Amino acid sequence: MKKLLLTLLALMPMTVFAEGLDGANTSWILTSTALVLFMTLPGLALFYGGLVRTKNILSVLMQCFAIAGLVSILWLVAGYSIAFADGNAYFGSLSKFMLIGVTEGSLSGDIPESLFALFQMTFAIITPALIIGGFAERMKFSAVLLFSAIWLIVVYAPITHWVWGGGWLQEMGLLDFAGGTVVHITAGVAALVAAIVIGPRAGFPNKPMPPHNMTMTITGAAMLWVGWFGFNGGSALAANGDAAMAMLVTHISAAAGAMTWMFYEWIKYGKPTALGAVTGMVAGLGTITPASGFVGPAGGLVIGIVAGIVCFNAVILIKQKWKIDDALDVFPVHGVGGIIGTLMAAVFASDQLGVFSGQGLAEGMTIMSQLQVQAIGVTATFVYTAIATYIILKVVGMITGLRVSAEEEQQGLDIVSHEERGYDL
């Protein structure tokens, strides 16, 4: 009997037993943390930076950098605690203020809590960084900082608590593996609201504002692809089959999104563009994010294809039809992607779809009942983010003002806000 037990012990993966730290999982999350930081710096910074005009390139890079710095400190001070310390259904608490009590020995599950806090910090960084695409090329730097700081505490940290920190959406059974609601819907909606409140760039939509450096944008997009392995794969919080499958479907969706957008554009406008391909790729990545831990490869393929088609049309709708100057298309790509991904998670998580099956819904859930939960999650996130973002912008507007002057906008934010130039070749 003892021998049997012994053998069993030996055969089963360590994690089952380990109430202590699991080195393998820790190793992968250490790595994933680096990958997610890499998504923002330099990934997103370059992706966004290439899309603006030369005179504003540094303002974009600087905003990404400054947000990374500011958010890290706020997350340490209070953000993590609001999101993940015990609290009520809507809000954590300040009991982990300054990460008090988090030592090198503290665990969160079977990985160090310091690592969990840091991994989550990199998510907290990228979300406000995504928003800057909405108000790029015209917002005051002081306003960007103040807005991002308040937004992190008032919008991001509580919604994280709702979905991942034991809050009401988690209780309800919302499927959001790596941040469809928490990251992409919040960022997309905030960018849209900001674009509307701040108003379009001078000259929009008549004056063409082509990207100043497509090579930079493509480089950044490639880094996003790579880094997203840590974002979705790391969200398994383990080095196991879940992480691997999440990475696989993430990759498939990215590829499918890119190809779909490319061919769609090719058919519709006669030429396949590099910007189209990488935008479709990002749409595929954003859309699979909430679903990545629940669906299978073929499900990932469908999600990527849908992402390509829907987000493509969303860009045309918002920018060209509605003439909202969400400058770098944050809402149509991330917001819309997050919404449809969160909804599709309910479908492709089902294990009843033949080759399109996923890992199965929770006990007692059907596609329809899960869809309902997902819809509630999407709606709550959307509405709360929209209202809160609007109020924050109004407050920030009163304190610092939101926008540079027309003449400063003309001259470009690099010189005006930072007294630097991007290139002196």
Next chain:
Amino acid sequence: MKKLLLTLLALMPMTVFAEGLDGANTSWILTSTALVLFMTLPGLALFYGGLVRTKNILSVLMQCFAIAGLVSILWLVAGYSIAFADGNAYFGSLSKFMLIGVTEGSLSGDIPESLFALFQMTFAIITPALIIGGFAERMKFSAVLLFSAIWLIVVYAPITHWVWGGGWLQEMGLLDFAGGTVVHITAGVAALVAAIVIGPRAGFPNKPMPPHNMTMTITGAAMLWVGWFGFNGGSALAANGDAAMAMLVTHISAAAGAMTWMFYEWIKYGKPTALGAVTGMVAGLGTITPASGFVGPAGGLVIGIVAGIVCFNAVILIKQKWKIDDALDVFPVHGVGGIIGTLMAAVFASDQLGVFSGQGLAEGMTIMSQLQVQAIGVTATFVYTAIATYIILKVVGMITGLRVSAEEEQQGLDIVSHEERGYDL
């Protein structure tokens, strides 16, 4: 007795017992997968992109991106199955079509099969991406896509089966740790054939076509170096001494290749160039690839030095003597590197070479007998790839045409194929 067993159990590495998943190995292969994707996007894209003229920069980046997307989907649909599902000595089967049956619980060895399929997918991406260097700056985009798709299925997937999927070369005992034949020879030979079939760029060889952005090329080269750790180190499929040694010899060979090319050039032309150094580095990396799991540090050093010297002369021979416009020197660097590396693997794997010893040849093998096997592997890969590539190009030529018009070539592929410009500084 039981206690002894127990102690033994505890002392031996987990992997020995685990018939289940090994977290540590999984963690490293998750990471390696990210590293290998990083090699293509943005690594190779930038390495190649910097070498072309400004008017074609986006075409190169776009081809890398589109190949990544297309190949990922084809690999999911059929490529993986052809390469790795059970089959005969030459071809897998379609039993894993759409990765059917690969769930989050499936294992391949002691890592998730979804991970193995994804890791291999990143190899399948970089191989056709390498080829574009041969026909850069003149091939139609539609032809690039069609060619890459057919080539993946007809050339790459079967040869992968031969060498790694249980096929005839594996049976014969071919040593190819990470893709000297599978990746580098196939890509190099295909690029050479394509360069010949498509013909030189207008103006070649009289008109100088210097790189438009050496900083981009060097950045990409650096990323290749880093990513190659996942390529060769990950090919151990474990986080152990084999992986570590493979990474070490890979690094040494890269360094040796770079230094050798640099000093050679310095002596021969009077100046050491950055392009020379990074080209030598890539040559060192490509050449060590098949040998990386079998040789020791000093063997890696010799392999890197030989790579630098031989590939340097191969570039001069192909481009300047034979006047074949393999635009970005894919054959002389990767093809030739793959060939000599596959051969040298037989030598430096031997544990009879004193300080230059490797990890030892298989039971019953001598350097000479192993060399024979290696030669057969090289020849088979070379000949099959050459013939198949030639036929595929002819077929693609009939369907889409291979080359843009002279006027379009003059204007540049970025505007002509993608209606975009790389820079608007």
Next chain:
Amino acid sequence: MKKLLLTLLALMPMTVFAEGLDGANTSWILTSTALVLFMTLPGLALFYGGLVRTKNILSVLMQCFAIAGLVSILWLVAGYSIAFADGNAYFGSLSKFMLIGVTEGSLSGDIPESLFALFQMTFAIITPALIIGGFAERMKFSAVLLFSAIWLIVVYAPITHWVWGGGWLQEMGLLDFAGGTVVHITAGVAALVAAIVIGPRAGFPNKPMPPHNMTMTITGAAMLWVGWFGFNGGSALAANGDAAMAMLVTHISAAAGAMTWMFYEWIKYGKPTALGAVTGMVAGLGTITPASGFVGPAGGLVIGIVAGIVCFNAVILIKQKWKIDDALDVFPVHGVGGIIGTLMAAVFASDQLGVFSGQGLAEGMTIMSQLQVQAIGVTATFVYTAIATYIILKVVGMITGLRVSAEEEQQGLDIVSHEERGYDL
């Protein structure tokens, strides 16, 4: 009883038992190695490259690359042995010449020795690469190579032995987790000495020499941030709570350094610059390095803030007051950061500081007694490096000459030393 033992066995982390290889730790150090190489190539190369003038961009990239190649080979041949093979208090030995005896089965602790040697190799690469910032834009390429080679053997390898290889400073109990003395002080001091010996760039300090490509510098800085996770996190040589906490405090310090420098500049000069933010970030990273394995999150925050303030003023002092043309501010950022970080490690390692507590000092040590040890470590490293660097430069000057001619400097090192141009857009 046996059952108890069994359960205990199962509950305790693998590493405690494993006298053999630990896969999880190996996995993380394989990854960390890639991250640290990534810091130099392309991270540091781009960070530095963007700061020089267009005509010298390739010289900087090339120097980083060539140093990586050269140092790797020297480390294989003798560097590792001098640093880590058994020897006396000041010097290892040549017993591991050519990594003799290091096979795929050799261990160093519970990771493969080949991995440890490679991980350490990436540290050996970045240190001389950091120095080139001191003499950028004017030194002969041959002199750079010769200097770096001698310096590695005479300065870097021995000091590594002192601190990490069982030498006298390690014996004395010096706290230097990841290279405050070994890497940052040595590099900073060497750069300062080199800047003085070689003299300022033509035109300094009257002629403005603004960065030619701030986007490149920011990209490189972002890569340094990401890569530093491997530098400091990897220095735990394990995937555990120590690694995680080291990464967390590293990140916090980087963020704090960036924000501090940014706000300081904003207040002092009226504008927050991107270069300021990234410089502060690097200062934060360099400064936390020696302390990263010993302090807690709040300690990391304070260290980052101090780094921002002190290094900022050091730049002004050295460059603008003392008019020493340490071209890319290596000493004020890395040297000064390394010094204050090594000293602050003694303070914030203490577990008596409430929220600012660290992991505790060694048995019998007080903050004051530890500070004494740290001061000795700093002084010894500073003085030895300064004297040795001076002598090496004089020797190299006699062999190759140190500086290009005035006319060559005017024309730029890219054409003069490498016959290439960075951009041809």
Next chain:
Amino acid sequence: MKFVTAILRPHKLDDVREALSEVGVSGITVTEVKGFGRQKGHTELYRGAEYQIDFLPKIKLEVAITASKLDEVIEAISGVASSGKVGDGKIFVSNLEKVIRIRTGETDQDAL
């Protein structure tokens, strides 16, 4: 024929081009230049070192016209390029002896 060279603020280019089209000018050549004049440049700040950048980005527009159109062209340019603030730029007029259209070999008026 006259050769008119105008130094303009970069963002005025599109307006000027349209204004010229309206007076029948069908071809122009544009160069990115740096101007130095009464308009103050900007400061740049790098690690505490402040640089005064005196040169400002300007656009140089060159257009060959038949002499009779000169006043109209000057009007057209001045009309839209003027903002009333220092730095609006100048128009220089010189004599043009000959024009050849390379494609056809046409000369002078026919070549414009």
Next chain:
Amino acid sequence: MKFVTAILRPHKLDDVREALSEVGVSGITVTEVKGFGRQKGHTELYRGAEYQIDFLPKIKLEVAITASKLDEVIEAISGVASSGKVGDGKIFVSNLEKVIRIRTGETDQDAL
């Protein structure tokens, strides 16, 4: 002396330079410019937004010559720069009053 300014297609530069060498011109100055004329530009496409780019990359070549060489020079340029398609460019000729070689202080013919 005459000052000849030619607007050319970028890829014709090398041929023109050689043609000028053959007629004894030993120095030229070249600028990258953007041209607007009868030749149609191209379209660019970014996320579904199509932009018409009217300005085309051209090369401006400037050369000071002695008056007697004028016809020869015009011939040389036109000869190789012409493709017969719209967009080949123009040659402008104006009078040059004085030339100084900075290095030696030589003037006029001697300075060319």
Next chain:
Amino acid sequence: MKFVTAILRPHKLDDVREALSEVGVSGITVTEVKGFGRQKGHTELYRGAEYQIDFLPKIKLEVAITASKLDEVIEAISGVASSGKVGDGKIFVSNLEKVIRIRTGETDQDAL
């Protein structure tokens, strides 16, 4: 009025600008150009292929002045731009018929 065009070595620009300020010139326009002349270019080397680059980076400085200042201006430029080595560049002088300051509409001398 005269229109003076000088081709200079790039690193001489600041000195020339100062020298011109001293003789009362308050505005100039500068273009980055590539020059071809007696001065030899450099070699570039890419993977064993050696290219001779004939074109050298030069600066073109354009300044409109009143005729009476011509000699002074030529002196000022020549004075600081000369190094005595091949490649120092040239000064070209042509006649300028008219100048308009866009901002104010002032013309000729008043517009300079």
